[in-house]
Amino acid sequence: MLAIMAQVFGGVTLNRDFLKARVNAEYFFSVDVLDYLVKKGATYREAHDTVGIMVRECLDKGVSLKSLSAKELKKFSPLLGEDVKKLLNAEASVRGKRSLGSTNPTLVKAEIRKWKKRLK
Incomplete structure (x- = not known):
C-alpha cells in the first residue's frame, strides 16, 4: 500500500503561492474564532451562532473580519476582543x-x- 501511495503522490508538485493565497482567506479560520469563544466561556452553540452571524454580516457588507473594530466585535459578543484577529491566519x-x-x-x-x- 505504501508503495502505491508513493507512486501516486511521488510526482505531485504544489503551487505554494496559489495554496497560500487560498488558505489565508480569513473566513477559513472561523472555526478558530469559534474555539476562541468557547475558551472564553461561550457554549459551543452560542459560539457557532455568533461566528455564523459575524461571517454573514461581513460577507454581506464586503468587509473582512480583521477590519472589524473592537466596538464592532463586541456587538457580536462581549467575549470577542481585538486579540481574536491574531487567529485569522x-x-x-x-x-x-x-x-x-x-x-x-x-x-x-x-x-x-x-x-x-x-x-x-
Missing part, C-alpha cells in the same frame, strides 16, 4: 491545535518520528 490556526492527529507542527513532527521508527 494559517500559521496561528495550525499552531493552535493541540490534539493528537492535529495540524500542530510539533505534533506532526513527533508522529513522523514515531512512524519512521515503526516502519524500519
